[in-house]
Amino acid sequence: MKKNVREKLLFIIILTISGNVLLAQGKFSVTAGWGYYELTNIGARWNISEISSLSVFGGTNFGINDKKQRSAGLSFDQTFRKPLFWKLMPGYSIGTYYWTSDDDLYYFSSLAFPVMVLLSYPVSQSLSFRIEGGGIFNAVLVSDRKQNVEAGYPYRGNGNIRLGVIYKLGAK
Amino acid sequence: MKNISVVFLAAFIFSAGGCKKIKYEPDNPISGLPTTIVLMHRGNGFNTEYNPNTFPAAEYGLSVLDGVELDIQISKDGTLWLDHDNEVHDCEGNVVGCFQTLTDSEIFAASVCNDTARYHTLESVFKLMAADYPNSYISLDIKGQYCEIINTKETMYKMAESVLALVDKYSMHNKVLVESSSLEFLQELDNQSSVGQCVISLGDVDEGITNASFVKAKGISLEYGVEEVNADVVSMIHRKGYGLILWVINEPDDIAAAWNSKPDFIETDNPDFKNYISK
Numbered sequence: 001m002k003k004n005v006r007e008k009l010l011f012i013i014i015l016t017i018s019g020n021v022l023l024a025q026g027k028f029s030v031t032a033g034w035g036y037y038e039l040t041n042i043g044a045r046w047n048i049s050e051i052s053s054l055s056v057f058g059g060t061n062f063g064i065n066d067k068k069q070r071s072a073g074l075s076f077d078q079t080f081r082k083p084l085f086w087k088l089m090p091g092y093s094i095g096t097y098y099w100t101s102d103d104d105l106y107y108f109s110s111l112a113f114p115v116m117v118l119l120s121y122p123v124s125q126s127l128s129f130r131i132e133g134g135g136i137f138n139a140v141l142v143s144d145r146k147q148n149v150e151a152g153y154p155y156r157g158n159g160n161i162r163l164g165v166i167y168k169l170g171a172k
Numbered sequence: 173m174k175n176i177s178v179v180f181l182a183a184f185i186f187s188a189g190g191c192k193k194i195k196y197e198p199d200n201p202i203s204g205l206p207t208t209i210v211l212m213h214r215g216n217g218f219n220t221e222y223n224p225n226t227f228p229a230a231e232y233g234l235s236v237l238d239g240v241e242l243d244i245q246i247s248k249d250g251t252l253w254l255d256h257d258n259e260v261h262d263c264e265g266n267v268v269g270c271f272q273t274l275t276d277s278e279i280f281a282a283s284v285c286n287d288t289a290r291y292h293t294l295e296s297v298f299k300l301m302a303a304d305y306p307n308s309y310i311s312l313d314i315k316g317q318y319c320e321i322i323n324t325k326e327t328m329y330k331m332a333e334s335v336l337a338l339v340d341k342y343s344m345h346n347k348v349l350v351e352s353s354s355l356e357f358l359q360e361l362d363n364q365s366s367v368g369q370c371v372i373s374l375g376d377v378d379e380g381i382t383n384a385s386f387v388k389a390k391g392i393s394l395e396y397g398v399e400e401v402n403a404d405v406v407s408m409i410h411r412k413g414y415g416l417i418l419w420v421i422n423e424p425d426d427i428a429a430a431w432n433s434k435p436d437f438i439e440t441d442n443p444d445f446k447n448y449i450s451k
Contacts, residue, residue: 101194106378140379148405150196151197151381151408151409151412152194152195152378152382153194153195153381154193154194155192155193158193
């Protein structure tokens with residue numbers, strides 16, 4: 001067997017084994033949901049520990065109402081061990097988002113910093129629902145006015161809400 | 173547990189109260205000034221015969237154009253002084269202190285070099301204008317008080333009150349503009365009509381309009397060249413209810429273009445400004 005083929009094979013084996021080990025340990029989750037700034041989104045989550053995780057997501061509004069919006073972000077979440085009431089686990093989420101808005105009036109791109117509290121409802125070991133609410137702070141990166149009739153600008157501070165479902169891979 | 177529940181409830185109520193992502197300004201049309209007023213930047217403009225932001229510079233600028241633009245500082249005694257820097261320098265150029273930490277007599281003592289005063293009060297210029305240039309305009313650039321950051325808020329309030337007091341004293345109503353990026357300063361002036369308060373925008377027109385709306389300013393002060401400002405843009409700014417100051421425009425081609433866009437005020441260093449406007 002040629003050397004480079006052997007190396008590739010070895011790499012795939014290592015990746016498969018480590019991937020299976022991580023998945024078996026429930027180290028990763030996939031997410032989907034909707035948020036005011038996160039839009040309709042899908043993402044992945046690295047479960048750093050039982051209570052904390054690091055997430056990435058990408059979202060879109062599918063160009064509804066002739067306005068194209070996109071978002072992508074990174075967030076760190078932590079849930080507390082003790083339920084707030086019923087089975088609802090409280091927690092918080094902080095992060096950094098990049099979002100764009102493009103319509104006939106303006107193109108904006110902005111960097112946003114959400115500070116949210118969350119309630120997580122575990123349906124099973126692998127599936128949980130989540131609602132997040134809080135505030136978001138915007139720093140406008142690009143503002144391109146396409147006309148001279150309307151004048152607008154993104155709010156520097158705003159409320160934000162996010163709903164999501166999380167599926168933990170490899171959980172027993 | 174009860175406290176945590178309250179925090180969660182408050183956060184969700186706050187999030188539910190979120191506005192649209194983009195704030196669009198409603199129309200609130202103003203007519204703008206009938207003709208553009210041209211102000212000599214720093215009093216002296218390109219004329220090096222005078223030190224910028226001094227009484228002689230202001231006297232020169234008032235004699236050449238429609239008015240002057242000057243930078244101001246405030247002393248410990250609450251007197252408004254003309255200068256760009258927050259620090260007071262002695263004759264050798266050493267820093268003596270900051271305007272807001274020095275009394276008027278201390279500033280004056282540091283000011284006189286070779287029997288000539290380098291620092292002058294805003295009141296001396298107002299007195300001159302009231303007597304000899306009653307139809308001229310003055311724009312005051314409220315400089316940041318960076319020497320004593322802790323007390324900036326109080327200093328800005330004090331500056332706003334001092335400007336209003338001087339305007340009343342010399343009956344300079346509707347002849348004085350103030351340009352500032354300090355929210356405290358501008359908010360202190362939001363419920364009066366004798367001074368035209370303008371928010372300085374180092375970004376684009378849209379950011380300027382948003383900031384002006386937030387602090388209830390009457391206009392925006394915009395650096396020329398950040399984005400194209402033509403007659404349509406100025407018309408939009410007026411339709412949204414704000415005046416416009418453009419700075420600093422010196423080149424003949426820029427002068428002609430800026431003049432044709434019909435802003436309310438233009439600041440220039442060029443004493444021959446008006447020779448280029450019919451181009």
